[in-house]
Amino acid sequence: MPKTRILSLWFPRLGAERLLRTAPHLASVPFAVVRDTGQMQVLSSLSLMASQRGLTLGQPLRDAQAMCPELLTKLQNPQSEATFLSTLRRWAGKFSPWVAEEAPDALNIDLTGCAHLFGGEEKLLVQVVEDCADLGLTACPGIADTLGAAWALARFAGRAPGADRSGDAIDQEARATRSRAVKRRHWERGGAPPSAAQPLVHTSRIAAVGKTHSALGPLPIAALRLEPEVVQSLSRLGLRRVSDLSGQPRAALARRFGKGLVLRLDQAFGSAPEPISPAKPDISFSTRLTLPEPIGLESDMQAAVDRLLPPLCDALRRAGQAARAVRLEAHRTDGTMGWAVVNLARPADVPDRLRPLLYMKINEIEAGFGIDMIRLEVTRAEPTQDRKTTGHLDAAHAVSQRLARNTAIDDLVGRIGARIGMEAITRRHPASSHLPEKAAQVLTAAWSDAAGPWPQPPAARPLLLHRPEPVTAPDTATVPQEFRWRNRTLQAVAATGPERIAPEWWLDDPDWRTGVRDYWQVTTDAGDRLWLYFAHGADMSPGWFCHGSFA
16 A cells, blocks of 8 residues: 655745736736735735745735835735635646645645656656646645645745744854853844745755655744744744654643644654545536626615526526525625625525525625626535435325425524524424433524424423422422422422433433432412422432422
C-alpha cells in the first residue's frame, strides 16, 4: 500500500489576483482588496506590486494610503472568493479525485497513488505552478506525508536565510551591545515571530517519504498552525524552530501551553490522524438576471425576483428537489455584492411559497451606487418527498395525501422564522420515555413534523410539573393524613393511587437516585391537588416529595 502523500496548495494573493484576472490594467499599479471590519477598513489581499511597496495584510487602509498614495483598492466580496476557490477545487481534480477546500485561500489534495501519472512529484509540482501561472495566480505548494507538514512547507519552506530569526539573537547583536543584552526586559525585543505573509523564495517544497522531522525541523514554530499568542509565548522562551519543540517533554508543553500545541505537533509528524474530507459534488440550482441599467428601487427588485423564481422552481422540479434555503444576491456596479438568505420550514418548489419570504428580505440589501445583476441560488436542497414502496391499494391514498397537504402552517413558520430565526420557533413532541419529566421533547418547528396522537399514560399527569420538592411527613409508604410543604401544613382529604414508576436503569439520572417511586394524587383541605410520591430509597433514605400540581 503506498504511503499517504498530501499536497497543500496555498494562494497567498487569491483575493487580489481574482480581480486582476478581469481587470488586467490594475496589474501596472499597486492594488489591494480591503475588508470592512466595522470600525475601519484593512487590507485583506495584496497584489505583487503592492507587497513590493511595503504594504502588509491587516494594515489599516489609511496607513497604506499614506505609504503608497497611488494605491487602488476594491472592497472584498467573500462569497465571490469562496466561489472562485470552489472553481479552483474542480480544476485541481485533474491531479487527484480527493480535493478539499481550506477557506479562505488554500486547497488540500491527497496525491496518494496519483503522482506517478504525472512523472513523479517533482514534475507534478512544476505543472501545478505553471498551470496556476497561466491562470494568473501565485501558488505556493508543499508535499509531505501529513497535512500539517504539507501546510507548513507550502507557507514557510524556502524562506530567505535569516528571515525566521529574531533580531534578539545574541549572534545578531553588534559586538558593543552584547554585554548589555542581558539587561533587556523582553526576550522578543528586536524582532517579531515570522508570519506566513512574508515573501518566499523558490526552493524545494517536497518532504521525502519518512523525512517529515528533518523537513520541518528548520521551519519556524508558526508553521505548526499555532495561535499567535502561543507563538509569541514560545518565542519569549527561546523556542523559535520546530526542532526546538519536537525534543521537549510533551507533558510540560501541554501544562504550559495547552493540549492544542501537542495536538498540532502530533498532526504534523503523523502521530495524530488528520484526514482530508473531499467536498461533495456540486449540484447547483441558480438563476440570474443581468440588467441594462442599474436599479435601486424595492419595486424593481421585486419584479426581478418575479422573473427569476419560475425558471428556478422548474429546474428544482425536474431534478426532483425542493429548496430549503435560498440566497438572494444583488451585485452592485462597484463590484461588491449584497445578499440575504431565507430559510423555509418545509422544502418548496413553488414560486408562491418563496416569493413572500424573498420580498421580506429585499429591504435589508443596500443598493449602493446601483445594482446591475441579481442572482437567486438554492444553497440547500432536499428531495421533494421520501420514496417508499407502496402497494396498489395504498397508492391512491398516498397521492391524495400529498395533494391535500396544507402548507399554511409551514408558510407561517417560514415567515416568522425570517424575522426572529428558525431556531426560535419550537414545538413539543412525545418522547420514548416513561419518566414524567422526559415524556416530551422540544424540537425546532422547521425541522420536525407535527406531532401525532400522544400516548396516554396509565394515570393522569399534572398540568404543572417541577423539580421534586421535599415534603415533611412520616417515612411510610401510606399517604400521610397531615404533611408540611412550602411552609404550609396541609391535611389530605382524598388520595388516588399509587402509580409505581421505576427509574431507567440504563441511565444514571441524579433526580432518580432515590429509586422506585409510588405516585399519588392528593387533594388537600386548602383545595390543592398535588402529585406526591414516596421514594423507596434504594441508594438513600426514603421520603415524600411533591413533583407537581393539577389545575
